Amino acid sequence: MQWFGFKRTIKLGIKSLWMHRLRSILTTLGIIFGVCSVIAMLAIGEGASRQTQEAIARLGSSNIIIETVKPPQKQTDSGSGNTVISYGLTYADAEAIRNCIPNVEVAVPIRQLDQQARYLNRKLPIKLIGTIPWYTEISPISVIRGRFLTSIDVEYRLNVCVIDEKTARDLFLFDDPMGQDIKIYGSYYRVMGISSSTIQNNHSNSFGGSNFETSDQAIGYVYIPVSTAKIRFTEFKASFDGGTSSRERVELQKITIKVQSMEQIIPIRNVLQALLENRHKEKDYNIIVPLELLKQAAQSKRIFNIVLGSIAAISLLVGGIGIMNIMLASVSERTREIGIRRALGAKKKDIIFQFLTETVLLTLIGGLVGIAVGALIPFLVTRFGNMPTVITTWSILLSFGISGATGITFGLYPAWRAANMDPIESLRHE
Amino acid sequence: MPIISIKNMTKTFQIGDVRLDALKNLDLTINKGEYITIMGPSGSGKSTMLNLLGCLDTPTKGQYFLDGQDIATLEDDLLSKIRGKKTGFIFQSYNLIAQLNIIENIEVPMYYQGMSETLSKERAEELAEIVGLSDRLKHKPSELSGGQQQRVAIARALANDPVVLLADEPTGNLDSKSGYEILEILNDLHEKGKTLIVITHDDRIAKLSERTIHLLDGRIDKEDNNKR
Numbered sequence A: 001m002q003w004f005g006f007k008r009t010i011k012l013g014i015k016s017l018w019m020h021r022l023r024s025i026l027t028t029l030g031i032i033f034g035v036c037s038v039i040a041m042l043a044i045g046e047g048a049s050r051q052t053q054e055a056i057a058r059l060g061s062s063n064i065i066i067e068t069v070k071p072p073q074k075q076t077d078s079g080s081g082n083t084v085i086s087y088g089l090t091y092a093d094a095e096a097i098r099n100c101i102p103n104v105e106v107a108v109p110i111r112q113l114d115q116q117a118r119y120l121n122r123k124l125p126i127k128l129i130g131t132i133p134w135y136t137e138i139s140p141i142s143v144i145r146g147r148f149l150t151s152i153d154v155e156y157r158l159n160v161c162v163i164d165e166k167t168a169r170d171l172f173l174f175d176d177p178m179g180q181d182i183k184i185y186g187s188y189y190r191v192m193g194i195s196s197s198t199i200q201n202n203h204s205n206s207f208g209g210s211n212f213e214t215s216d217q218a219i220g221y222v223y224i225p226v227s228t229a230k231i232r233f234t235e236f237k238a239s240f241d242g243g244t245s246s247r248e249r250v251e252l253q254k255i256t257i258k259v260q261s262m263e264q265i266i267p268i269r270n271v272l273q274a275l276l277e278n279r280h281k282e283k284d285y286n287i288i289v290p291l292e293l294l295k296q297a298a299q300s301k302r303i304f305n306i307v308l309g310s311i312a313a314i315s316l317l318v319g320g321i322g323i324m325n326i327m328l329a330s331v332s333e334r335t336r337e338i339g340i341r342r343a344l345g346a347k348k349k350d351i352i353f354q355f356l357t358e359t360v361l362l363t364l365i366g367g368l369v370g371i372a373v374g375a376l377i378p379f380l381v382t383r384f385g386n387m388p389t390v391i392t393t394w395s396i397l398l399s400f401g402i403s404g405a406t407g408i409t410f411g412l413y414p415a416w417r418a419a420n421m422d423p424i425e426s427l428r429h430e
Numbered sequence B: 001m002p003i004i005s006i007k008n009m010t011k012t013f014q015i016g017d018v019r020l021d022a023l024k025n026l027d028l029t030i031n032k033g034e035y036i037t038i039m040g041p042s043g044s045g046k047s048t049m050l051n052l053l054g055c056l057d058t059p060t061k062g063q064y065f066l067d068g069q070d071i072a073t074l075e076d077d078l079l080s081k082i083r084g085k086k087t088g089f090i091f092q093s094y095n096l097i098a099q100l101n102i103i104e105n106i107e108v109p110m111y112y113q114g115m116s117e118t119l120s121k122e123r124a125e126e127l128a129e130i131v132g133l134s135d136r137l138k139h140k141p142s143e144l145s146g147g148q149q150q151r152v153a154i155a156r157a158l159a160n161d162p163v164v165l166l167a168d169e170p171t172g173n174l175d176s177k178s179g180y181e182i183l184e185i186l187n188d189l190h191e192k193g194k195t196l197i198v199i200t201h202d203d204r205i206a207k208l209s210e211r212t213i214h215l216l217d218g219r220i221d222k223e224d225n226n227k228r
């Protein structure tokens, strides 16, 4: 069939569809909703998945993170009097990991405290991080000015600190923080460097119950040598639950390990597990492997896609059956027209082509409207639901392709029926 | 020169167990430029015969040559092609396509012969002028009177310049004035050399033609030569 024939068939199809506007619109609704839900769900799923992946990637894909967790039984036996609960990771653990496990590039102990920093009369709530110079290896922060902590700082337990941009801005306003002293918990720390702010994301993520570094916009970060933290801050923390008070003692909140290559992550994780099981009576730690989380995220995304695919397939099947139903009705209603066309020289394939064109036009128009509406939904979700969404090009192409395919699949039978009607019978049809 | 030649043609319909010979061993020759009318009581096989002549159907037995081509054994696609190119049908109930305007209705047969849009539009306008409907080109069939619709149908039948025009009671649905106008147009066409085969119930119409074939129970009962 020549191009002009094709163009005229499309024009003719539009004319026929236009003649039954309401019916055409109702027919396409199934496709519109189907495509619309596919686009919207894909966009929301993709957004969530990317957010997850970014959050995990920030943890470092060649890192293993060990976190202190409060063992469950300790929470219940709070007894009667004042008890001291001691749990979690210790400096000795960090030492043991560094000494016993091969292929570990760095093992970074992290002590984390909620504190307040002061400069002149200004105060700022901060997360105080006691750590070692290799912290920069395992964290996405970078030093913008000055330097990070050094071995000498750690060795001599110096009262020095590195502050993040946020702290620098909020505490010093227009002053130069470099070389100034800030006051935390009664001691002064000299600012040796400024780092980038930890995370620029204001969504909080949690996986498997453990909260990862999530930055509160209102909180600054201050890094000091872990050894300094050890002597300046008590490891005891009072906690009150019910009427009784108890005290907790935790040395390190975290030890982050960077391995030399990704293939070593799983073996090292296993060795770590054995080592820690040996050293701890209770399971008061949690090992997180970001790489595994990434794999899990990819896996759950695959599952999500399969579920989504099934929903989409079902809704398009329903839409397609609706279209087939209407087209069959249309064919029998237009029996006479078919007879006339056959009498005037239309071949069977001309009739097939005509009806197929109409169906495909319907589904493609439905697809386009569905894509437009479907693109609007993620936009609204992002705007009002504060959730990230990503509309990918391939999801649009896919939806458009599927609508066309639905049209062909479900249009073929009605078109075939139309073409195979006996011309004379059709002409006699009232 | 014969434009249509039928030899020993039979058309049998099977309705359940009953076989019905709608046409029985028909022989007929029609020359180029002839004006033929077919008469006969209802159910005598007139429409069946016209459908066969117009290649809408194939005979059960016998031979049919149209413009020198053997039609009886052609496959569907070729039959469609010949229908569109060599015959022009005019129906009692006009049979225009409702969603198309006048010009587009006239274009339909040309479209199926693969003529370009520019050419077919031009030709359709000429034809509309021949049947006196130049001022109604953009109208839909429903906006036209019966006589006007039948004139569109005639224009459409002429679209591919067929070798024969076939009309099944073309004035059957029309008042006498409109019917007369249609007959005028057919007469003009005959005078310009078109071959016409027209089914009618009306003796006065039959008298306008050169030859009248009377059918009875699927056979040719008699033939009248109306030329004096």
Ligand SMILES: Nc1ncnc2c1ncn2[C@@H]1O[C@H](COP(=O)(O)OP(=O)(O)O)[C@@H](O)[C@H]1O
Binding pocket: B013, B014, B015, B020, B022, B040, B041, B042, B043, B044, B045, B046, B047, B048, B049
């Ligand atoms: N498709 C068909 N199936 C069965 N019988 C038919 C069919 N078409 C016509 N007939 C029968 O053939 C005979 C001739 O019909 P037709 O040619 O329509 O007569 P006319 O046009 O002269 O009134 C009638 O008895 C009719 O019932």
Ligand SMILES: [Mg+2]
Binding pocket: B046, B047, B048
């Ligand atoms: Mg009849």
